[in-house]
Amino acid sequence: MSEPAATADTLKTTPLHALHVELGAKMVPFAGYDMPVQYPAGVLAEHLHTREAAGLFDVSHMGQAFLTGPDHATVSAAIEALVPGDIRELEPGAIRYTLLLNEKGGILDDLMVTRTAKDGVLFLVVNAACKDADFAHIENHLPKGVALTRLADRALIALQGPKAAEVFARFAPDAATQAFMTGKEMSVAGLPCMVSRSGYTGEDGYEVSVPEGDAAALAKKLLAEAEVKPIGLGARDSLRLEAGLCLYGHDIDETTTPVEGALTWTISKRRREEANFPGAKIILDQIANGAPRKRVGLLPEGKAPAREGTEITDASGKKIGVVTSGGYGPSVGGPIAMGYVETGSAKADTGVELMVRGKGRPAKVAAMPFVKKRFHKPGK
Amino acid sequence: MSDIRFTDQHEWVRVDGDIATIGITDYAQEQLGDVVFVELPEVGKDIAAGDEAAVVESVKAASEVYSPVSGEVVDVNGDIEATPAGVNEDAMGDGWFVKLRLSNPAELDKLMDEAAYAEFVEGLQ
Numbered sequence: 001m002s003e004p005a006a007t008a009d010t011l012k013t014t015p016l017h018a019l020h021v022e023l024g025a026k027m028v029p030f031a032g033y034d035m036p037v038q039y040p041a042g043v044l045a046e047h048l049h050t051r052e053a054a055g056l057f058d059v060s061h062m063g064q065a066f067l068t069g070p071d072h073a074t075v076s077a078a079i080e081a082l083v084p085g086d087i088r089e090l091e092p093g094a095i096r097y098t099l100l101l102n103e104k105g106g107i108l109d110d111l112m113v114t115r116t117a118k119d120g121v122l123f124l125v126v127n128a129a130c131k132d133a134d135f136a137h138i139e140n141h142l143p144k145g146v147a148l149t150r151l152a153d154r155a156l157i158a159l160q161g162p163k164a165a166e167v168f169a170r171f172a173p174d175a176a177t178q179a180f181m182t183g184k185e186m187s188v189a190g191l192p193c194m195v196s197r198s199g200y201t202g203e204d205g206y207e208v209s210v211p212e213g214d215a216a217a218l219a220k221k222l223l224a225e226a227e228v229k230p231i232g233l234g235a236r237d238s239l240r241l242e243a244g245l246c247l248y249g250h251d252i253d254e255t256t257t258p259v260e261g262a263l264t265w266t267i268s269k270r271r272r273e274e275a276n277f278p279g280a281k282i283i284l285d286q287i288a289n290g291a292p293r294k295r296v297g298l299l300p301e302g303k304a305p306a307r308e309g310t311e312i313t314d315a316s317g318k319k320i321g322v323v324t325s326g327g328y329g330p331s332v333g334g335p336i337a338m339g340y341v342e343t344g345s346a347k348a349d350t351g352v353e354l355m356v357r358g359k360g361r362p363a364k365v366a367a368m369p370f371v372k373k374r375f376h377k378p379g380k
Numbered sequence: 381m382s383d384i385r386f387t388d389q390h391e392w393v394r395v396d397g398d399i400a401t402i403g404i405t406d407y408a409q410e411q412l413g414d415v416v417f418v419e420l421p422e423v424g425k426d427i428a429a430g431d432e433a434a435v436v437e438s439v440k441a442a443s444e445v446y447s448p449v450s451g452e453v454v455d456v457n458g459d460i461e462a463t464p465a466g467v468n469e470d471a472m473g474d475g476w477f478v479k480l481r482l483s484n485p486a487e488l489d490k491l492m493d494e495a496a497y498a499e500f501v502e503g504l505q
Contacts, residue, residue: 043439044414234413234440303417305437328416328439335417357419357435 014060015155015215023230031128033061036232043234047330050201050239051371054161055231056222059200063131064154064209067122067138069146075120078146079113082138084258084277086268087122090115095181095198098266099258100126100134105279105286106254107261109134110246114183114196123183123194125156125207127248155215160205160239162374163227168206171221175206180375189221197376200236202243202369204376241336242329244297244368250308251295251324251338259286260340262295293321294346297368298337298354302361305335306354312341313353313360320345323354329370336370337363385448385488386497392472393448395488400449402433403476404467407501412438415467420456420478427453427480429487434477436467449487451480 011034020027025036036058038046049055069075076087085098092115100108109130114123126134139148159168169176171189175197178184183196194209210218222228237247246252252261257279264287271277275284300306310323326337337354345352348367353360384394390408394401409415417437427433433447456478460466467475482488492500 037440038413042413044416047439238439304419305417305442307442328437330416330439 012061014058015212016058016060016157016219019216019219020058020230025230025232028233030233031061033128035061036230038232038234039230041229043232043238044330046229046231046235047238049229050161050203050231050235051331052162053227053229054159054163054167054205054225055201055235056219056228057158057160057231057236058155058219059158059207060155060212060215061128062156063124063126063128063134064151064156065124065126065135065138066116066149066151067124067146068149069120071120072115074143075122075146076115078142079122079124079138080271080277082141082278083111083113084267084271084280084283085113086271087113087115089268089270092117093182093184095183095196097181099252099263100137101258101278101283102254103278105257105282107248107252107256107258107263108137108254110248110252110263112196112198114194116194117184123209125196125209129249151209153212154209155212156207156209157215157219157222158199158205158207159222159228160199160201160203160231161227162203164203164205165376167222167225167227170225178376180204189218191218193218200243200245201239202245202371202373203239204374237325238327238330241325241327241338242331242369242371243373244338244370246295247325256295256340257283257286257291259283259291260293260295290343292343293340294343295324295338295340296346297366297370298323298326298339298352298363299366299370300335300337300354300361300363303334304356304361306337306356306361306363310337310339311355312339312363313355314345315351315353317353317360320352332370338368341365383488384494385491386494386500387446387448387491388500389446391445391448392497393488393491395482395485398482398485399454400451400480400482401476402445402447402449402478402480404436404445404471405497405501406471407504409468409471409475412436412440412443414439415460415464417442418460418464418467418477420461421453423453423456425453426483427451429484436464436477445477447478447480448491449480449482450484451482453478454481455479
């Protein structure tokens with residue numbers, strides 16, 4: 001049997017590292033960190049548990065920072081020069097998913113931007129593998145009076161799943177009424193935290209920025225609740241894939257534009273009209289006239305998973321694209337994938353073939369997410 | 381009496397007369413994690429020792445199962461095709477992959493016996 005090899009050199013650790021080891025996690029290198037890929041329960045059980053109850057994820061490897069300026073107008077203009085999302089019109093406490101773009105309209109990273117309650121302070125969360133480059137890029141483009149402060153002394157813990165809100169309210173009653181995609185500072189189990197109602201699983205839940213020295217204590221308190229189990233990167237990947245969410249460096253990268261990546265929705269009307277984000281000319285042309293390729297969901301008709309890198313062909317065998325993420329969806333109960341196809345083949349239900357181990361296997365272009373999203377709406 | 385042999389790629393082969401049953405070891409299924417897909421060869425196919433006999437995919441990745449011995453495929457385990465988790469539940473028994481009619485029984489001599497394989501796995505941990 002062949003096995004994928006793993007190596008561990010000088011890896012960084014998160015404040016929860018000792019806890020992962022104590023919990024029996026299998027640790028693997030990820031984005032320069034020694035991270036838990038799974039716990040003894042296994043990827044499948046962890047995935048299903050998150051969809052049924054609540055899962056706790058260590059995402060402390062991600063990059064956190066404050067962007068501060070004299071007022072919201074100044075600081076939002078500073079970041080809007082680098083992203084196509086509407087940051088100016090965010091209400092205090094609201095979160096925006098947006099993209100750092102290069103001059104060609106390619107995606108340098110995807111990130112979350114929160115307008116905090118404090119005027120002139122934005123809270124940024126970026127991907128682990130990109131964080132050094134992202135923060136350097138942002139700093140290089142800041143106007144006078146706006147500064148980036150990395151929060152390297154903060155951990156990030158996600159609690160995700162249909163029971164997340166019920167559990168979290170025991171430690172932070174204020175979080176219960178929080179709407180999805182909002183963030184606010186609050187005390188969680190007596191600790192000063194920045195709590196975002198957001199996530200990467202398609203489920204309701206929170207992402208909690210906590211001082212590193214308090215992180216293990218908070219994680220242990222949450223894990224002591226009957227509904228909560230620790231979840232590794234393996235299940236995090238299958239959960240986000242089922243939710244149709246992009247993994248940076250795989251489903252989107254510097255060579256894909258937001259239009260190709262099916263992320264045009266992240267560009268507001270005002271930003272399109274102002275056309276003042278990096279790569280605007282290329283991106284607006286693609287919005288108006290179409291892009292050559294598009295990111296789509298793919299549902300294999302058989303049982304064989306199609307992994308990243310699998311070639312996609314049309315019925316005649318002509319290559320029309322490639323799978324960028326693929327595997328088994330535990331909640332779907334079968335293989336799922338996403339990838340890029342020529343725009344002419346991007347409509348839902350288009351029949352394609354996935355070349356797995358030299359054999360074309362029928363699949364259909366499918367709408368994403370593959371599972372229903374269950375985000376918390378206000379008033380519910 | 382049946383005789384079991386192992387490869388350093390974590391396949392096992394159990395021989396009964398001239399029929400060899402092939403599977404992956406308990407250590408292998410544990411390393412793989414939850415098995416979600418199994419692809420088996422056609423009955424009647426000739427497989428040489430060291431060739432790919434089957435594919436096993438866990439939630440994490442796809443792996444090839446190499447045949448420890450040469451022979452013609454006389455049976456495949458449809459149960460694990462339908463319920464791949466069966467490989468995790470009983471890798472050394474009901475979770476077998478294929479049965480071959482041995483064409484070169486001498487190949488068995490190159491494989492590890494139970495004690496040697498146990499020692500080999502011990503060395504990996």
